[in-house]
Amino acid sequence: xxxxxxxxxxxxxxxxxxxxxxxxxxxxxxxxxxxxxxxxxxxxxxxxxxxxxxxxxxxxxxxxxxxxxxxxxxxxxxxxxxxxxxxxxxxxxxxxxxxxxxxxxxxxxxxxxxxxxxxxxxxxxxxxxxxxxxxxxxxxxxxxxxxxxxxxxxxxxxxxxxxxxxxxxxxxxxxxxxxxxxxxxxxxxxxxxxxxxxxxxxxxxxxxxxxxxxxxxxxxxxxxxxxxxxxxxxxxxxxxxxxxxxxxxxxxxxxxxxxxxxxxxxxxxxxxxxxxxxxxxxxxxxxxxxxxxxxxx
Numbered sequence: 146x147x148x149x150x151x152x153x154x155x156x157x158x159x160x161x162x163x164x165x166x167x168x169x170x171x172x173x174x175x176x177x178x179x180x181x182x183x184x185x186x187x188x189x190x191x192x193x194x195x196x197x198x199x200x201x202x203x204x205x206x207x208x209x210x211x212x213x214x215x216x217x218x219x220x221x222x223x224x225x226x227x228x229x230x231x232x233x234x235x236x237x238x239x240x241x242x243x244x245x246x247x248x249x250x251x252x253x254x255x256x257x258x259x260x261x262x263x264x265x266x267x268x269x270x271x272x273x274x275x276x277x278x279x280x281x282x283x284x285x286x287x288x289x290x291x292x293x294x295x296x297x298x299x300x301x302x303x304x305x306x307x308x309x310x311x312x313x314x315x316x317x318x319x320x321x322x323x324x325x326x327x328x329x330x331x332x333x334x335x336x337x338x339x340x341x342x343x344x345x346x347x348x349x350x351x352x353x354x355x356x357x358x359x360x361x362x363x364x365x366x367x368x369x370x371x372x373x374x375x376x377x378x379x380x381x382x383x384x385x386x387x388x389x390x391x392x393x394x395x396x397x398x399x400x401x402x403x404x405x406x407x408x409x410x411x412x413x414x415x416x417x418x419x420x421x422x423x424x425x426x427x428x429x430x431x432x433x434x435x436x437x438x439x440x441x442x
Contacts, residue, residue: 152177154315155230162233163409167315172413173204176212179229179338179396181375183215184208204411209398225411228398231342234318236402243347248280249273249330251304252339254357255286265357266298269334272354274302282328284321284339287311322346336372336379344393349385352376 150156150171159175160167176184184207185199199205204223207213216224253269273281283299283306290296290308299306309320321342325331331343334354344350356369376392378384384392394400409415 147171147174149177150175151315152312153230153317154319157315158230158234158237158318159408159412160414161237163405163412163414165409165414169412169414173206173411174199175206175230176208179208179341180212181336181371182212183219183221184212185216206411207398209396209401226398226401227408227411228400228402231318231322232345232394232397232399232402234322235345238319238322243326246325246327246329246348248282248328249277249332250282250284250324250328250343251277252284252331252333252337253289253354254333254335254337255289265355266295268355269357270298270302270304272334273304273332276353277330277332279329280305282307282324284309284324330383336376340379341393341396344384344389345397345399346393347386347390349383350379350389350392351383352379 150173155175155177156169156171157167160169174185185205199221201221201223204225205216205221206225206227207216208226208229210226213224213226251269251273253266273283281304283304285295285299285306285308287308287310290306296306307324309324310317321339325339325343325346325348328343328348330349330351331340332351332353333340334352334356336352340350340352352372356365373380378388378392403411406415
């Protein structure tokens with residue numbers, strides 16, 4: 146029903162967890178990325194992210210307790226902590242202890258839609274060269290990866306440059322998980338979703354490097370100050386082992402994962418709404434395919 150519910154393969158992952166066929170529409174609003182506040186950028190909730198209007202008749206599904214508290218403070222009532230889809234994927238694919246990994250994967254802060262701005266790849270590359278003593282892979286958001294002038298800055302420094310795909314790719318998180326497991330360290334210049342994914346997988350995590358310029362300097366300055374206050378550990382040096390895992394579990398709500406039938410009920414995949422989810426899901430899939438084709442041209 147809502148475009149953001151299928152971002153990064155979330156709907157596909159949750160359908161697999163619930164034992165349901167892929168393509169069912171969700172009768173709920175699902176948080177699509179890590180967020181330090183409400184988990185949604187809406188006219189109801191002051192937070193960071195894409196702007197969308199929430200249908201207050203539907204449940205709001207968030208990743209962690211802080212997201213729930215922020216949503217309820219903003220006036221939302223039917224709010225449920227269910228954990229991040231990535232945490233469900235890790236449970237689904239769990240085959241034992243995670244490998245140690247080698248080298249570092251870096252996630253430069255990506256630009257927002259319509260806001261490429263003046264970034265600072267050269268400065269961030271210099272910071273990586275100074276701090277990292279092994280092979281470095283730089284993962285770019287698909288908009289930056291499509292720009293030769295951005296890719297070349299990292300490639301010319303000797304870094305591998307990858308992209309996990311577009312956000313409407315249902316296997317995005319599968320590729321991201323594989324990439325994270327292949328590396329020992331996850332670094333970024335801004336506390337973000339990928340950092341906590343790496344922490345959950347037992348990677349060493351750290352935040353450093355120049356902040357990229359944007360069209361919202363006041364907001365960026367406010368956020369930079371807050372993230373240093375709220376997560377001083379990751380700015381002070383590497384965080385590894387049990388401490389990193391605990392931080393990742395907390396931010397991704399890994400202790401709040403729902404059992405399959407309970408989650409299916411929250412998503413509208415059981416009961417009287419079940420027949421409608423198939424029809425609405427098929428229509429949504431067709432619209433996304435058409436939109437993706439247009440965006441790629």
